[in-house]
Amino acid sequence: MTKEQVKGSAEEEQQAAQSKKALKKQQKEAEKAAKKAEKQAKLAADQQTTEEDDFAQDRYGVYALMQSQEKPDRSLVRVCELTPDRAEQTVWVRARVHTSRAKGKQCFLVLRQQQWNVQALVAVGEKASKQMVKFCANITKESIVDVEAVVQKVEQKIESCSQQDVELHIQKLFVVSQAEPRLPLQLDDAVRPEVEGDEEGRATVNQDTRLDNRVIDLRTTTSQAIFRLQSGVCQLFRDTLTKKGFVEIQTPKIISAASEGGANVFTVSYFKTSAYLAQSPQLYKQMCICADFDKVFCVGPVFRAEDSNTHRHLTEFVGLDIEMAFNYHYHEVIDSITDTMVQIFKGLRDNFQTEIQTVCKQYPSEPFKFLEPTLRLEFTEAVGVLEAVALLRSAGVEMGDEEDLSTPNEKLLGRLVKEKYDTDFYVLDKYPLAVRPFYTMPDPQNPKYSNSYDMFMRGEEILSGAQRVHDAQLLTERALHHSIDLEKIKAYIDSFRYGAPPHAGGGIGLERVTMLYLGLHNVRQTSMFPRDPKRLTP
Amino acid sequence: MALRELSSLEKFVGLKRQKKISTQGERKVPVLQNNNGSSLIGLVTISSHLVSEAKKTELLGESVEQRAVVQQWLEYRLTRLDNCSQDEVNIILTELNEYLVDKVYLAGNSITLADALMYYGIHHIISELAVQQKEKYLNVTRWFDHIQHYPGVRHHLPPVIVLRNRVYQSNQH
Numbered sequence: 001m002t003k004e005q006v007k008g009s010a011e012e013e014q015q016a017a018q019s020k021k022a023l024k025k026q027q028k029e030a031e032k033a034a035k036k037a038e039k040q041a042k043l044a045a046d047q048q049t050t051e052e053d054d055f056a057q058d059r060y061g062v063y064a065l066m067q068s069q070e071k072p073d074r075s076l077v078r079v080c081e082l083t084p085d086r087a088e089q090t091v092w093v094r095a096r097v098h099t100s101r102a103k104g105k106q107c108f109l110v111l112r113q114q115q116w117n118v119q120a121l122v123a124v125g126e127k128a129s130k131q132m133v134k135f136c137a138n139i140t141k142e143s144i145v146d147v148e149a150v151v152q153k154v155e156q157k158i159e160s161c162s163q164q165d166v167e168l169h170i171q172k173l174f175v176v177s178q179a180e181p182r183l184p185l186q187l188d189d190a191v192r193p194e195v196e197g198d199e200e201g202r203a204t205v206n207q208d209t210r211l212d213n214r215v216i217d218l219r220t221t222t223s224q225a226i227f228r229l230q231s232g233v234c235q236l237f238r239d240t241l242t243k244k245g246f247v248e249i250q251t252p253k254i255i256s257a258a259s260e261g262g263a264n265v266f267t268v269s270y271f272k273t274s275a276y277l278a279q280s281p282q283l284y285k286q287m288c289i290c291a292d293f294d295k296v297f298c299v300g301p302v303f304r305a306e307d308s309n310t311h312r313h314l315t316e317f318v319g320l321d322i323e324m325a326f327n328y329h330y331h332e333v334i335d336s337i338t339d340t341m342v343q344i345f346k347g348l349r350d351n352f353q354t355e356i357q358t359v360c361k362q363y364p365s366e367p368f369k370f371l372e373p374t375l376r377l378e379f380t381e382a383v384g385v386l387e388a389v390a391l392l393r394s395a396g397v398e399m400g401d402e403e404d405l406s407t408p409n410e411k412l413l414g415r416l417v418k419e420k421y422d423t424d425f426y427v428l429d430k431y432p433l434a435v436r437p438f439y440t441m442p443d444p445q446n447p448k449y450s451n452s453y454d455m456f457m458r459g460e461e462i463l464s465g466a467q468r469v470h471d472a473q474l475l476t477e478r479a480l481h482h483s484i485d486l487e488k489i490k491a492y493i494d495s496f497r498y499g500a501p502p503h504a505g506g507g508i509g510l511e512r513v514t515m516l517y518l519g520l521h522n523v524r525q526t527s528m529f530p531r532d533p534k535r536l537t538p
Numbered sequence: 539m540a541l542r543e544l545s546s547l548e549k550f551v552g553l554k555r556q557k558k559i560s561t562q563g564e565r566k567v568p569v570l571q572n573n574n575g576s577s578l579i580g581l582v583t584i585s586s587h588l589v590s591e592a593k594k595t596e597l598l599g600e601s602v603e604q605r606a607v608v609q610q611w612l613e614y615r616l617t618r619l620d621n622c623s624q625d626e627v628n629i630i631l632t633e634l635n636e637y638l639v640d641k642v643y644l645a646g647n648s649i650t651l652a653d654a655l656m657y658y659g660i661h662h663i664i665s666e667l668a669v670q671q672k673e674k675y676l677n678v679t680r681w682f683d684h685i686q687h688y689p690g691v692r693h694h695l696p697p698v699i700v701l702r703n704r705v706y707q708s709n710q711h
Binding site: 416419 | 668669670705
């Protein structure tokens with residue numbers, strides 16, 4: 001090599017380094033262009049061949065945009081109804097293309113509708129041409145199609161589908177709505193159990209990707225099952241309480257004063273002043289009791305401006321709230337609420353077994369256990385148990401008399417209760433007064449404690465409730481003790497001046513109940529469009 | 539630390555007289571002054587000496603193999619367990635848990651010096667474990683509970699509460 005050559009090569013290298021990126025870009029673009037051209041050529045060629053001699057050309061294609069042009073006399077059969085009883089029948093089905101696999105003269109499709117799917121087959125023959133099979137193979141995943149097909153029994157069960165005993169032999173296929181070729185996440189990846197994914201080294205989809213593309217994620221069998229079950233929770237809640245003589249009420253969410261103390265409320269501007277988003281329908285439930293509604297419940301959004309990014313906190317969730325007047329003792333209310341919860345658990349167990357099993361496939365957990373009547377422990381007992389277990393470092397878990405349970409302690413207690421009583425659901429009664437809101441009724445025997453209770457599922461709190469103070473005088477005292485501006489809660493306190501029955505109640509978080517019933521680990525999985533400090537979309 | 543451990547050991551092997559033991563250097567290595575003027579240095583050396591003096595040589599192992607295993611665990615205690623970092627704690631507990639699957643004592647079928655010194659050395663780790671972790675390292679916990687209740691071993695150390703029932707599902711992770 002001469003000197004110049006060396007120099008030249010050095011320069012080249014430098015240039016190469018500088019323009020590597022640019023080159024790569026160019027290459028990519030060139031490749032893209034080439035691909036595009038190829039595709040177009042292919043399409044043109046395809047069209048030519050189809051135009052040449054395609055006897056099946058009116059048996060497939062893409063529908064024009066549906067603008068309700070016509071009302072064809074056609075009934076679409078649901079995928080879950082495709083059973084051996086329909087063998088040899090010709091049916092129309094509308095479903096999504098879950099996957100497609102072309103093999104020579106055949107193309108297998110898996111057609112999905114909600115949580116059901118069925119195998120379909122297009123084969124070159126009397127009913128379908130080569131071009132039609134090709135067209136079917138090229139339909140993008142997640143497109144919606146109308147197919148006319150004959151239901152055929154199969155000799156071997158199709159393990160990968162929910163309809164295992166039949167397959168569809170397609171005669172006509174039209175695309176109703178085309179999906180873009182690139183999906184932001186693969187549905188099969190999204191339903192893969194984590195353990196399996198690690199073992200096989202196959203992809204799983206992480207939580208944020210799921211939530212960013214929630215619409216696709218909600219199509220997975222797991223999501224479908226979770227939200228069907230959640231709807232069941234609401235339904236059972238309403239039915240049970242209605243049977244008990246409760247009235248459903250609707251309460252405003254824009255309120256003038258924070259109900260649970262001034263911290264963690266969202267402030268909204270309200271014309272010339274400011275208002276808050278309700279942390280619970282607490283005050284309104286109580287006013288309804290004072291207005292002689294006796295037993296009320298309410299299902300609606302509640303807001304918490306807590307900046308906590310944990311597995312179980314959302315800034316907006318659905319509250320299932322109960323409030324009822326009782327005769328002599330607030331345990332009447334506890335019994336009523338626990339019975340409602342038990343009815344919900346039973347209803348889920350009896351009517352939603354399919355959904356529970358579907359979720360279990362991806363997120364294995366033990367079946368939910370409960371006792372009848374529900375176990376009720378007193379707070380002091382619980383603390384005693386915990387201290388006996390946790391003589392950690394001889395100073396670790398020594399709890400003060402008026403200290404609240406920490407989350408790890410709650411979980412440990414849940415474990416101990418489960419081990420001793422074999423139940424995932426129990427009530428913890430008589431919390432210290434200091435850790436409860438101002439409207440909590442103090443315990444008559446020991447003023448340090450209160451007539452308040454929490455309910456737990458799998459060691460995590462789902463309900464907080466208490467007997468409320470129904471005496472205006474005592475309520476004023478308690479509010480002052482908590483240094484709350486009396487002016488702002490004047491209307492609330494005044495409601496108790498004209499005769500108020502003793503009453504108690506509680507509020508449940510719908511998402512948490514669903515999460516803990518199914519033994520899931522993140523509340524975002526049971527919230528359709530979760531809201532937390534970091535997420536405001538979708 | 540080492541001094542209190544050695545005085546507990548003295549009581550365990552049944553020595554009446556209190557030895558004069560001091561420490562030297564930054565690592566607080568124990569030193570034993572003998573009556574004849576010579577001195578012994580180091581935890582394991584002094585412990586073995588105390589055992590011999592109390593005529594409890596079975597604590598050092600009865601067969602050749604057992605003696606070797608005892609020595610191995612004494613070395614493990616000094617080199618691995620003492621001053622280990624938080625990351626190493628889990629490795630040690632996992633190793634020990636696997637080793638103890640089919641054993642009551644660290645060496646053979648009777649208590650040895652290895653059990654006593656490992657117990658003294660691991661006490662501060664076990665007492666910090668949460669219930670769930672104690673259950674995760676089930677065999678370590680079983681061995682630890684057995685040794686802490688063995689007559690005469692636990693003198694200067696507080697007892698650690700061990701649950702006798704499993705409260706966590708084994709398939710939970």
